Amino acid sequence: MARITYDNADAAAFEATRHLTDDGLSAWREAVTRHLDPHAGMRTLDLGSGTGMWAQAFTDWYDIEVTAVEPSEAMRARSIYRPVVPGDAERIPLDDGSVDAAWISTVIHHVPDLNRAARELRRVVRPGGRVLIRSAFAGRHQAITLFRYFPEAIRVLDTYPSAADVEAAFTAAGFTTVGFEQVPQVSAPSLREAATALRREAHTPLQLINDDEYAAGLARLHRAARTETGPVVDALDLLVLA
Numbered sequence: 001m002a003r004i005t006y007d008n009a010d011a012a013a014f015e016a017t018r019h020l021t022d023d024g025l026s027a028w029r030e031a032v033t034r035h036l037d038p039h040a041g042m043r044t045l046d047l048g049s050g051t052g053m054w055a056q057a058f059t060d061w062y063d064i065e066v067t068a069v070e071p072s073e074a075m076r077a078r079s080i081y082r083p084v085v086p087g088d089a090e091r092i093p094l095d096d097g098s099v100d101a102a103w104i105s106t107v108i109h110h111v112p113d114l115n116r117a118a119r120e121l122r123r124v125v126r127p128g129g130r131v132l133i134r135s136a137f138a139g140r141h142q143a144i145t146l147f148r149y150f151p152e153a154i155r156v157l158d159t160y161p162s163a164a165d166v167e168a169a170f171t172a173a174g175f176t177t178v179g180f181e182q183v184p185q186v187s188a189p190s191l192r193e194a195a196t197a198l199r200r201e202a203h204t205p206l207q208l209i210n211d212d213e214y215a216a217g218l219a220r221l222h223r224a225a226r227t228e229t230g231p232v233v234d235a236l237d238l239l240v241l242a
């Protein structure tokens with residue numbers, strides 16, 4: 001079970017507020033290019049593809065094949081990338097060695113059995129192929145703006161797997177860590193726009209704090225948005241395994 005349901009309301013909020021612009025993603029494009037070494041015909045899995053932002057971006061950026069796999073029917077229904085295959089990390093509906101690389105973005109904390117998922121990825125990614133994991137890991141809230149206004153949500157983040165937990169599962173499955181870096185993104189043009197657009201259902205840590213904590217954080221965010229200028233820049237981690 002994922003930590004949240006990814007039902008219709010979650011999927012609608014995610015689609016409406018979590019897709020980033022190409023400009024906002026420029027550092028991610030540069031990091032992915034460096035670690036993935038995309039080339040014509042390369043076969044890539046987007047696991048837990050959600051509403052398809054990354055599968056679509058990879059297809060726009062590179063001349064590669066992307067197979068999107070997503071367990072939630074509501075997320076699949078709203079995907080901007082097609083086709084999307086039903087499936088999850090513990091049962092990836094692909095043949096052995098059938099992809100050159102896998103991309104897993106803000107999914108790993110929803111996976112109930114990390115060891116089993118790592119073994120499945122070892123099975124479907126060809127030997128020497130890479131797994132790129134984009135995530136907010138436990139203990140790594142400092143570069144993510146929302147946690148400044150919703151500090152109680154750090155408590156939720158700290159129940160996610162740490163980077164070391166994920167590395168341990170993948171190492172046990174036969175992978176080696178070949179990279180770990182923090183990558184910035186422009187999440188919104190201004191704090192004011194971020195505050196106006198914010199949807200609680202689009203953020204797992206905000207769903208899992210209580211209503212009073214959420215209301216207090218929202219008030220702090222709107223107060224700060226009256227005076228803060230400049231874009232909202234967040235940084236998530238990229239863990240690369242081969």
Ligand SMILES: C[S@@+](CC[C@H](N)C(=O)[O-])C[C@H]1O[C@@H](n2cnc3c(N)ncnc32)[C@H](O)[C@@H]1O
Pocket residue numbers: 001002006018047048049050051052053054070071072075087088089090104105106107110111112
């Ligand atoms: C925060 S969304 C991220 C969506 C997309 N990867 C992105 O970055 O835009 C998390 C996604 O993980 C999916 N998910 C939940 N449990 C999963 C599992 N066990 N295996 C694969 N995906 C899972 C959810 O359905 C949801 O679409």
